[in-house]
Structures are given as structure tokens and as C-alpha cells.
Amino acid sequence: MRYRKVMPRRAFLRGAGTVAIGLPFLGAMQSRSVWGGGDEPPHRAFNLFFGLGCPTPLQTEGLAGPLEPLGEVLDDLLIVRGVDHVRGDVPGANAHFDGATCSFNAIPSAGEVQAGGPTIDQVLRRQLYPDGQPVGVIPTLLGGTWFRRSRPGRYLHSWNEDGSPADLPFERPEDLFDRIFGKGLPDTEDPDAEKRLRQKRSVLDSVLPQYQHLMSDASNLGTSSRARIADHLDNIREHEQRIFGDTPECEVPTEPQPSTLPHEGAADPDGSGIDITVEALTSEWRLMADLYALAIQCDVVRFGGLTYLAAGERIRLSGDYVYQGELLHQFDDMGIRGQGGASGCSHEWWHEFNENAENLQMRMHVHLKMRELVYFMKKLDDPTYADANGQTILHNALISISTESGDGRHNDIERELSGIFHAFTTAGGRLRSGEIVDANAEGLDVYNTIVQQAFGLDYKMGPADRPVNIVDTILP
Amino acid sequence: MSVVRTVMAGALASIAVSGCYAGARVSLDTDGADGGPGGSGADSAGDETAGDETDGTDPDAPTAECDGMVFDPGPNLARRLTVFEYGNTVEAVFGVDIRDEAVEQLPAELRADGFTNTTSGLITTLAHIEAYDALSAVTLERMPDLAGFVGQYTSCQEFTPACETEFVESLGLRAFRRPVTEDERDALVSVFGAAQDEGEGFVEGAGLVIQAMMQSPAFLYRLEDERSGVGARSLSSYELATRMSYLIWAGPPDEVLLDAAAQDTLQTDAEIEAQVDRMLATPQARDASASFVGDWLNLARMDGLPRDTELYPGWTTSIADAMVDETQRFFEALVWEDDRALMDLFIAQEAWLTPDLATYYGLTPQGEGLQHYDVSDRPERGGLLTQGSLLTIGGNESSMVARGLFLFENVLCQHPTSPPPGVDTTPPQLEPGSSQRDLSETRTTNLTCAGCHLQFEPLAWGLGRYQGDGSFAAQDHLGNPLREDGFVILPGSTDRIEYQNGAEMMELLAGADATRECLASKAAQFAIGRALTGSDTCSMEQLQTRFAESPGTWRDLVVAIALSPGFRSVRVEE
Secondary structure, three states, X not given: OOOOOOOOHHHHHHOOOOOOOOHHHHHHOOOOOOOOOOOOOOOOEEEEEEOOOOOHHHHOOHHHOOOHHHHHHHHHEEEXXXXXXXHHOXXXXXXXXXXXXXXXXXXXXXXXXXOOOOOHHHHHHHHHOOOOOOOOOEOOEEEEEOOOOOOHHHOOOOEOOOOOEXXXXXXXXXXXXXXXXXXXOOOOOOOOHHHHHHHHXXXXXXXXXXXXXXXXXXXXXXXXXXXXXXHHHHHHHHHHHHHHOOOOOOOOOOOOOOOXXXXXXXXXXXXXXXXXXXXXXXXXXXXXXXXXXXXXXXXXXXXXXXXXXXXOOOEEEEEEEEEOOEEEEEEEHHHHHOOOOHHHOOHHHHHOOOOOOOXXXXXXXXXXXXXXXXXXXXXXXXXXXXXXXXXXXXXXXXXXXXXXXXXXXXXXXXXXXXXXXXXXXXXOOOOOOOEEEEEEEEHHHHHHXXXXXXXXXXXXXXXXXXXXXXXXXXXX | OOHHHHHHHHHHOOOOOOOOOOOOOOOOOOOOOOOOOOOOOOOOOOOOOXXXXXXXXXXXXXXXXXXXXXXOOOOOOOEEOOHHHHHHHHHHHHOOOOHHHHHHHOOOOOOEOOEOOOHHHOOOOHHHHHHHHHHHHHHHHHOOOHHHHHHOOOOOOOOOHHHHHHHHHHHHHHHHOOOOOHHHHHHHHHHHHHHHHOOOOHHHHHHHHHHHHOOOHHHHEEOOOOOOOOOEEEOOHXXXXXXXXXXXXXXXXXXXXXXXXXXXXXXXXXXXXXXXXXXXXXXXXXXXXXXXXXXXXXXXXXXOOOOOOOOOOOOOHHHHHHHHHHHHHHHHHHHHHOOOOHHHHHOOOEEEEOHHHHHHOOOOOOOOOOEEEEOOOOHHHOOHHHOHHHHOOOOOOOOHHHHHHHHHHHOOOOOOOOOOOOOOOOOOXXXXXXXXXXXXXHHHHOHHHHHHHHHHHHHHHOOOOEOOOOOXXXXXXXXXXXXXXXXXXXXXXXXXXXXXXXXXXXXXXXXXHHHHHHHHHHHHHHHHOOOOOHHHHHHHHHHHHHHHOOOOOHHHXXXXXXXXXXXXXXXXXX
């Protein structure tokens, strides 16, 4: 089923200087699945990560507490409490890193840039598309807004079967835009442009068999090395597709202005944190969320995820916090804490969490995080972009929401990594929705229940000799 | 327990030290397969299954045994060239410097496990593919004399199989770091045909072949045969030559090294050592060592590093840059010009400072640019740990936790356990009457905290008079007096070794086996591109013993790595 034919990317880019379509107008766009066919929606799985977590006692407050914004999408969402990630506690590593790196696989990490196993999105990607996704679909797309970056596992939340990163995440809207829509075309005024393209093709034609050979039975590479070469080959094919192939007929917004937030080293100055306003943080995140949602709506991405603030994030937030038209709070981390540097960061609210206290500052931060995750999810709940089965993308996709410990090694919780907050969209009715359940189960069992029961796959995450305990409470 | 295991205890604590394969003997004097995966040797080009004829079980071959166990070289993985290696490789093979463009266009490497060359993080994305394509075109454009370059690799320039094959095979040897296979040759020769169809000449066709080579797996990756043999095998001469060249040069083998590989004269320790000495005598070796130092000490963190200008009004990013230059130049002078023992890095009373940095440190400037300063009369400015590039660790308020942890992990190779559940880890506030040292002592005497903090925080006490900008002071900004006495507890011991000041602490560290062994472990990790695991224990014991028995220079360390069993062999997948 194809939708309104809109301007192809190439045509658009040629006229980009005169066509003024900006991201604020995304809601008016009519662009979506161009690769699929039939009545079945494509399989999609995305990991949505937020930093610093939500302590178990606050989860028990349900939607009356800081989880309130999730109520806006609860029809398609299952909030799962009591998910235990204690397996991810790795002696010697950083607690934030431990919790974050195992957030979507519940397996202890194997290094600072090596997870202990594949994350749920990548398991489904490989299992549901064993021969690869349709040509033109980005294999995995990662992005987000975060600042703390001392270890990749703080902000990188999609891992391959061998534990290597599934891709590198984009943190600037302009870079995410380029990844989704390309950087433009060769100069069409160049009289030799066609010849250059033909030559480029002959070069790539000589390169491709070399990669294919390394993946053949004649290759002397090991399994992990072959997987790496396979990923390289996928990327070459996408590169080819972008140069020579059809492009998604998806209306393209004008390229975002360069990000004004700090990135790279400036975003994490020696772990001391940065000052940022609610407005600046929200504006950039929402731009990322808009672009990512558009990529899904255009069906150029089916797997990956977004990160909203890193594990152990260090920001000193300030500014008004408005929710549903009401001024809910005024953030002033540094002012209230009376300190600059790391000690003035919101991160410390989690460390100071006290079950018997109000914890107002931390509550508001969690509430803000929920509001922003919901912003992204509601983009996918737009009926304008409903799938062929008549349901919204939000309903059909598996969106896994997870985080790190949430108890921040504070004063009153028994164990780190127990009771990690999780939520899942219903994945086309494969999972229960519209309620909050207490799974009280290990994360691995939750994920394996999704893989084996919800999706019916013959695959097991985690140690081969570990039995799977089905978590019935998440199933319809 | 050996010293190696003492040093590695922390790193290996969570890993079962059982990475030794029964029956996986590795011959260190017997060459393995010539060529890479699916590749072949110079004498058997085209036989794509030609691998190691030995199965790794030759009972007469020397073996690398430790405590009666035969070692396992550890996990192996196709290693993409880092951005740094890529730039070096392009220049070495094609004679064009595109480093700036490579840094600009290729995604920055992830820093993980202390290094940016950790193989598990060297993934390839679409951005890489696009950049490799674009950079191959840039390389071609930059070649001042393409015809002359092509002429170096072929005796004729006609569209004939002989000319085309000669070019592909001769340049391919340099670009792929081993003879091209039959499949590779055929694929690359086909590009000539496409060029001819477009009406291009031979030289233009060769240019397209260059572009193809620069996007080929054998150019972009360091690939090794992971299938031939059982358990483990010795590297082929070409594979070893490649490991050596990327260890020493962060670039590809030169013709001399490739000739040695072709003639199988990289077999004995003496042959390898001679090549190491030859290679270390080149400028590329300095650059590669600077790359190691930058990663080891995480000097990239200084890029744009802010400081509170109310506390440190003289701070600028150019001061931060000068601090990086100070450290790199200090290392270069000590290692390459003075050939001193690496442990002298901690105590050498030398400094290399810009005028601004000299002033910042309270010294009298001695001229433009980086100048040498003899600081033998300024004990607070002698050795790596007195340099701003390290002293800025810990933020504006010079956290002793952050400083101590950095030294614990990067100078002693120890890893603390995470704080126990239920501990409030919010950093306490500095205030009048409560200095960083006072706060630190609160932790090291608190029963809950002391178990771990006592191990690493005293390492920061010796730096207690350095402020968050690297300046040396008698009191902090709140007027608290600063002190620098303390003690260290070296790995594997519970003894407190007391010192009166930072200089004494650095003397202690410089004389400790644990420090030397840690530096060797870091270099070994950098060489193999992954964190050390239990499977590396046997190889590391040999490496550490050789290094300990040497004068302890950079050359000695590189030799010890190059001769270590782990460096010379590869795990074979069952």
C-alpha cells in the first residue's frame, strides 16, 4: 500500500534552497511506508533509554507519581515493575555503566564498549529479518540527547550478537538528518557526473565480492570477524543504494540548524557537568525525536533507539517546567544545591534519594523524562501514519523503555539494580497493555518471554544453560 | 603467585583464569599461513584455502607454557584501522597525507577500556563507508604525479592482462600488507576494463584501482586467519609483520618488512628484535608512541577543558593545550632523545613548557615555544604526575577520589569495586576547615568506605598541594592548608609505605614493580587492541619477565611485546 506520492529525496534536495519545509511542519506531512507491502505492518523494535532511572518506591505510586505522563500513551503501553537486573552488576565497573549496559539485554557487560550479548532490538532484527531488511532501510539507527560520555555504555544502548555496538549514535540533529536523508547528490552541473557515477559503480563492483568472499565458506575468518565484515557489507549496500538506487518517497524537511548544545568533550567536561535550561534541552531532544519519528514514519528505519540523557548524567538544569499547560516546577539544580561542578548536578538528587522524604527535585526530573519519552511516542501514535493494518506505529512496534538502576546507591534500597523501571508497547497486541504489572522477575526472563512467547522465536538471550522462566504477567 | 598475576589481579578478578586450551600448543619458530584470511602466501597466491600447514600441535616445537599450561592467545577480531592508522597507512602506501580530511570525515573512535583502539568498538558505519569512498577520491586528487606513482608498480602501461596484473599485484602487496589473492586480483583487474570502456587511459584506470583498493577489506581491516589449525597457531610472517608495523608505526609494513615476511626472516627472536630496532629508528615510531601516551593518559580530555575562572582566573584553553604539549614533549624527550627507563617518567626533573605555561607554573619563561626547563630545584615539577594534563583530573576542586582512581587504574592497573549498596556517594562539600585531604581521610577511616578508598585515595594525597588547574599552592581557595604527605599501599600488599611529599611518592611509584608491570600491561593492551583477560596471563608473564630484566626503555618494552607469545599467535576458532 503506497501513500501519496511526494517529492523524492533527490528532487527535493535539488530544490532544497527554495523549498522551505521545516521540522515544525512535520505534522502536516504525508509520508510513510514505501518499502513494505501487504497488510502486515513491518516488524519494528526500538530501545528508549533514559538516564538515572526511577527508584522503586516511586514506581509504586503508579501514574499518580512521576510516571504520570505515561498515562497519555497507556493504551498501548505496559508498565512493568519489579524487573531485576542484578545479573548486570559487574564488580569493578561503574554502577551507572553496569546498569545501563545491561538495560536492554539483562546480561553483564564484557567491557566498556562490549555488552555481554545482544539487546532486544537486535535480537528481533536478526531473527525477524534473517536475510536483512528491505533495501533502503537503515539497518539500525541510534540517536539521542545526552552529555555524560566517559564510557560508551552510558549512552549506547543497542548491541550486536557479539556484544559490539550495533551502530554509533547521533547526538546532533543535523547529523541524524544526514544519516536519514543523505548528504545530497553529486553536482549535477558537472558534465562528467554520469561518468563519475559509472566509475564509482565499477569501483564498488570490484569491492563487494571481496567482502562477500570473506563471508563465504572459503573464508578463514572467525564468526565474530565475519559478523563485522557482514555489517560492513550492509553499509556498502546502503551506500550504493543511496548513490544509485531508488530513494524513499518521503517528504524531507529542511536541514536543521547546527546544534548549539555542547557535544563531545565540551559536553562532559571532566565529569563536572554542564549548565542547561529546560528549553534548550527540550528543544534539541524534540528535534531529534521528530527526525527519528519521521524516519520511522517513512519506513527507513525499523530498529534502533533513542537515548534521553545518559546513565549517570550530569547536568545542572534550570528553568520552568510546564506540563499540560501548568507550571509544575522551576528547576534550579545549582541554586538549590548551592554548589557548582559535579556536586551541583541533578545526578545527586538520585544519590540523596530517601524513601521517607519528598524527593521533590528528583521527582520532577523523572517526570520531565517521562514527558519527553511520551513526546516521542505520541509522534508514533499519529493516526495519519497508521500502518496497513489500521493501527498506529506505536501500537504495532515494540518500544522497550529502560534505564539504569534508579536507586543511585542511595540510602534505603537493599540492592543496586533491583526493580529497574521498564515499560513496553504492546507490539501489535503481543504484549499486555493499558496497565501496570508487577513482574517481579529477572530481566532476562522478561526479555526471553518477549522473544519466545510474544514473537514466537526459537532464540534465547543469556547463558545457554540458563532455563527461561516465562513471565506470564506481561502476556495478553 | 607471580608478579604478573599480582598486578593483573584486579583486571582479571572477574575472569576465570582458565583460558588455556589443552593441546593448543603454539609453535613460535614455525611459520603459519602466508597471507590473511582466504589469502595465501607469495608462493601460493590463488590458493585460497592455503593456510597454515601446521595444526599447531608439533610436539618438537618450542611452546609458550606457563605453570604447565599451554596458553591461549585470547579472542581475536577483525580490526578496522583506526582513523590515526588509516591516515598513516594512506600516506605510507600512496604517498599522500590526508590525515586532516580523515579526522574530519571519519567518525571519531570510541574510547573504551582506556584506549581508542579497542577492537570491539571499531565498528564500521555508513558514515565510514561514505568517508572511505570520498577519501579515496581525495587521495587520488592529491597525488602530484599519478602516472609516476603508477609507474613504480608496473613496467608497462597498456590495457593488457600482464600490465594490469603486475600493477594490482605489486601495489596490492603494499596496500594489503600481503600478496593479493586470486579473487582479489581478478576483482581489481576488472576495474581496468571498466575504465577502458569509458575511454580512459591506463593511468586513469590505475587510479580507479587505487580507489578500489582503498575500500577493500584487506586495506581497511587487519585480518588474520582464524580457522587454520587447532586452538591456536603462530602468525604467518605477513601477519606478524603487520602486527609489528601497527604496534611500532601505527601504519603498514614497509618494503623491508614485507621482504622479510616474504623470505620468512621473521622467525627467530633475533630477527624480530633486529626489525624492531630498525623500525624504532624512524620518525613514525615517535608518532605512534605519542598516540599510546595520549590514550593511556586520556589527554583528549584536555581539549577545551573548562575551569572555573573565578577560582582560576588565568585559565584558558590554550593553557590546557600547552599542558598536553608538555606531556607529549616530555615523553618524547625522555623516551626518544634520552633513551631513559620508562619509570623515569615519574621522576625525571625535566619540563617542556610554553612561556605561558611556565608563568602559570610560577617559573620564569625562557623563550618562545616549548622550551626545556631543568626543574631539579623545583621538586613539585618533576615527572608526569606533576603535569597539568594529569593534575586537572578531579575538576575544579581537585577531587582526591577522581585523582586517586585515575592513578589506581592507570598507573597501578587496579580496579576498585563499586560502592556498596546503600552508600551515599554525593561528594561532600569543601568548606573552611575542611580541605580535600580532610574529606578524603573521612572516607579512608570510615569502616564502610575504607576498604576500597584506602587503596586508591592515598595516591592522591601526594598531589594534595596541586589545585584543580595544576597549580601548586600552600592553601586552597577557602584558606585550608594543603598537605602532601601520606602513604601508599601497593597492589598485593597491605603494608603502608609512608612518604613525606609528592616527590617521595613518585619515587616510590617509580621504583615499584607494580608500576612497571602496569605500564607494560597498558602497552600490551594497546598492541593487541583489547583489554587483557585471563587468557593473556601466560603470555604476559613472559612479557613482564623480559621487560623486568631489561633496562626498561620504550625499546625494551616494544621488544618484550613483539616477542611475547600472545603477540605472535592467534586463537583459532574450533
